[in-house]
Amino acid sequence: MLSSLEFFIVEAFRSIRRSALMSFVAIATIIVSLTIFGLFLLLVLNMGNIVGSISSRMDLVAYVYKDLSLDDAGVIQIKISNLPGVEKVEFTSKTEAWNNFKDEFNSKLNLNEVVYDNPLPHTYMVRVRNADMLPQVAKEISSIDVVDEVRYNGKLIQQIKSLISAVRVGGTALVIMLSFATLLIVVNTIRLTVIARETDIYIMKLVGATDNFVKWPFIIEGIIIGVVGGVTSLLILKLSYEAVVNRILQALPFLPLITDYGLLMAIYATMFFGGTALGMIGGYISVSRVLKNEMQ
Amino acid sequence: MIELINVTKSFTNGIHALSGINLHIGKEEFVFLVGSSGAGKTTLMKLLYRDEIPTSGKVIVDRINVTELDASQIPYLRRNIGIVFQDFKLLPKRTVYENVAFALRVTGALRSTIRRKTMQALELVGLLRRVNSFPDELSGGEKQRACIARAIVNNPPILLADEPTGNLDPATSWDILQLLDKINKRNTTVVVSTHNKNIVDEMKKRVIELEGGRLVRDQQLGTYNVK
Numbered sequence: 001m002l003s004s005l006e007f008f009i010v011e012a013f014r015s016i017r018r019s020a021l022m023s024f025v026a027i028a029t030i031i032v033s034l035t036i037f038g039l040f041l042l043l044v045l046n047m048g049n050i051v052g053s054i055s056s057r058m059d060l061v062a063y064v065y066k067d068l069s070l071d072d073a074g075v076i077q078i079k080i081s082n083l084p085g086v087e088k089v090e091f092t093s094k095t096e097a098w099n100n101f102k103d104e105f106n107s108k109l110n111l112n113e114v115v116y117d118n119p120l121p122h123t124y125m126v127r128v129r130n131a132d133m134l135p136q137v138a139k140e141i142s143s144i145d146v147v148d149e150v151r152y153n154g155k156l157i158q159q160i161k162s163l164i165s166a167v168r169v170g171g172t173a174l175v176i177m178l179s180f181a182t183l184l185i186v187v188n189t190i191r192l193t194v195i196a197r198e199t200d201i202y203i204m205k206l207v208g209a210t211d212n213f214v215k216w217p218f219i220i221e222g223i224i225i226g227v228v229g230g231v232t233s234l235l236i237l238k239l240s241y242e243a244v245v246n247r248i249l250q251a252l253p254f255l256p257l258i259t260d261y262g263l264l265m266a267i268y269a270t271m272f273f274g275g276t277a278l279g280m281i282g283g284y285i286s287v288s289r290v291l292k293n294e295m296q
Numbered sequence: 297m298i299e300l301i302n303v304t305k306s307f308t309n310g311i312h313a314l315s316g317i318n319l320h321i322g323k324e325e326f327v328f329l330v331g332s333s334g335a336g337k338t339t340l341m342k343l344l345y346r347d348e349i350p351t352s353g354k355v356i357v358d359r360i361n362v363t364e365l366d367a368s369q370i371p372y373l374r375r376n377i378g379i380v381f382q383d384f385k386l387l388p389k390r391t392v393y394e395n396v397a398f399a400l401r402v403t404g405a406l407r408s409t410i411r412r413k414t415m416q417a418l419e420l421v422g423l424l425r426r427v428n429s430f431p432d433e434l435s436g437g438e439k440q441r442a443c444i445a446r447a448i449v450n451n452p453p454i455l456l457a458d459e460p461t462g463n464l465d466p467a468t469s470w471d472i473l474q475l476l477d478k479i480n481k482r483n484t485t486v487v488v489s490t491h492n493k494n495i496v497d498e499m500k501k502r503v504i505e506l507e508g509g510r511l512v513r514d515q516q517l518g519t520y521n522v523k
Contacts, residue, residue, distance in 0.1 A: 004404050203385050206345070207446065208375035209402035210368075 004213070011217035012224055019193045023225055026189040030229025030278055031236070033178035034271050038237040040171035041267055046258055047164045051157065053256040060128055060152040062141045063121035068093070073122060076144060080126055083140050085133035090125040094118055121148065131157050179278065186282030187289075190222055194290040201290070211291055218287035219280055226279020230272040238268060297323045297454060297485045298344060303353035305339055305509075313339040314509045317353070321487065323453075326480045328496050329489040330520055331506035337489040340506070341458050344487075345377050346370050358453055375403060378447030378484075380457035380476075384439045386431040386446075392418070393427040396445045403450065417449040421475060437468035441475070448479055455479060457488045461495065469495060493520035 016023045062080070073091055080089045092100075098118040124147075128137050134157075138150045194201070204214055241264075245257050258264065298321040305314040314336045321327055329337050342348040343355050346362050355362040358376055365373060386395050396417055400410045418424050421441040431439055440460060447455055457476060461469035473488075473495050480486040490496060496503060496519060503518030504511065513522065 004401070007401055199385075200387055203387060204398070204402060205371070206347075206374060206379055206385070207399040207402055208371045208373075208450070210371045213371075213402050213404075 004216075008216040008220050012220035015193045015197070015217065015221050016224060019189070019196065022189040022192050023221075026186045026225050026279075026282075027229045027232070029182050029185045030226060030275050031233045033175075033182040034230060034233035034275050035236050036178060037175045037274070038233065038267060038271050040167070040175060041270075042237070042241060042258070044164065044168050044171055045263070045267075047160070047167065049256050049258055051160045051164060060126040060134060060138055060141070060150060062124040062126060062144075062147050063149040063151075064124075064146050065121045065148045066146055068122050068146065072146070076146065077124065079144060080124060080141055083137055085129050085137050086126055087129045088127040092123045092125070094120045094122045097121075097123060179274075182278055183282055183285075186222060186225065186279055187286045189225075189286075190218055190283050191286035191290060193221065194218055194287050198290070214291065215284065215287045219283040222279040222281070222283020222286075223276055224279070226276040226282075227272075229279065230275020233275065234268040234271040237271065238264075297321055297325070297358060298487070299354075299356040300340075300343070301354040301356070303343065303350045303355060305336075305343065305348060306351045312509050314343075314350075314506075317511050319504065319511060319514070321485060324480065324483050324485055326477065326486045326499075326501045327488070328499075328501055328503045328518070329487060329506065330491070330496060330503055333491075335506040336509040337506055338458055339509075341379075341456050341487070341489060344454075344456060345374055345379060371402070375450055376452045376454060378444075378450065378452040378455040380440070380443050380447050380455065380460045382459035382462035384431070384443045386439060386442055388431050391428050391430055392423060392434070392442045392445075395431070395442055396449050399446050399449050413449055413451075414445075417445040420448070420478075421445045435468075436464050437471060440464060440468075440472050444472070444475060444479070448484070452484070454485045455487070457486070459489055459491065461490060461492050466494065473499065496520040 064076075068076075070093070073093065077089050077091050080086060095118065097120040101120065124141075126137065126141065128134050134152050138152055141147055142150045201214055245259060248255060248257060298319070300317045300319040303314055303317040303319075304312070306312045317340065329340065331337055339348060343350055344357055344362065346365060350363055353363070357373065360373060362373065387398065390398070393414060397410050397414045400413055405413075415424070415427075418427060421444050423438060423441045423445060426434060426438060426442075429438075431442070434442065440463075444457075444460075447457075455476070460476070461472055464472060469492055473492075476486055476488060477499065500517045500519075503513065503515050503520070505513035505515075
């Protein structure tokens, strides 16, 4: 068996050398589609990460313009705290807010000359456990009598979310189409090498080679093409991603981009095995199709 | 060793290559298959190694019913039949050694076994000097010797030679037939299809003649033409 395996591998390399140009085309196609696949994967995962961190910091603010006694304010605070999905509530009275405001701006201008009455509302900063619960919590808080206005960035989150799902759907479709196109090219490339060796195959079968014996060199040829394509594309993606992430993080250090080694390795491994599988399946399909048309 | 029972072969284009062939070839026999071009000699040979399937009738080779053989078993049938072609069918980009070793490689034989048996076969056909030559560098006779070495390297009980001297000069043809005779004497059943009258007449073996797809003569110690 070992001598057969050695024979298959030698045959596979011989075949790649003989049809160098087509092998190059197949490898290049695998590189292009896998790199695009990896780019989409990283893009979608990063966007997910960013949205996740934005929504986890999402607060909801409720304003009360009417006067409130401290007791009433406390009652409302407890009421909000008891709503499902609410994690934390902080109350800032309009007086406190006004004082803070004045502390901050008095050095620059004399507010008392411009504004005679405190125009600021009482404020409840509400932290919600989950961004999806924001609309519901906002609705419940709005229904409290004294609350005049509730604000949150729900729309923005929704927009980012729909953008992500669009990228995800579009990316998946593109990746499927690319994989299919790659498979077709790999199949046809190897089929050309199979056809070029039809006489060899005929003679192999005449001297008693089984179909599997005939198939293996071509499957290994596919695997070699796939591995070369997979490794090249993962190197391209790895180096370019690291460069881009470093640049972005220098400018926007707070942006939660994926730098987790394990996750990145998983993505690169997917690309490697994806390329290998594409090549192997391509080799298998092409030689099987030719063998079917061959003599029995 | 070889038996054909009422074998008929028609092709889809309407040509009747063989009709009603009944034939028995015993173990270690040497048989010439003669007849004009298109008489059905090559088709008959192809039926034996299952390159063609008869339209009706039965083909039995080495106790195996070739007609009903499962496709997955065909390789194992062929390992028991050595085949020699008029056009040699050598792999052009491989050396003589690789061409002969090829027939053993497909059986999954060990490298040491491949080496030993290949050298033995090349020695038998007298081609040891040419082991590292490519087919392009060989004369017609040498190519045919390489082809014969490949056919016998597995020690098959049957050797089929389809017009083995068709592309060779008379002297070389005679050498090749001597070689086939030598192989026959090493307990191999040999079937040779040929147009070479001199050789058939000289060797005085069993002669089977086909004409228009029918078996018209089966003669022990026969000659090319009916005397």
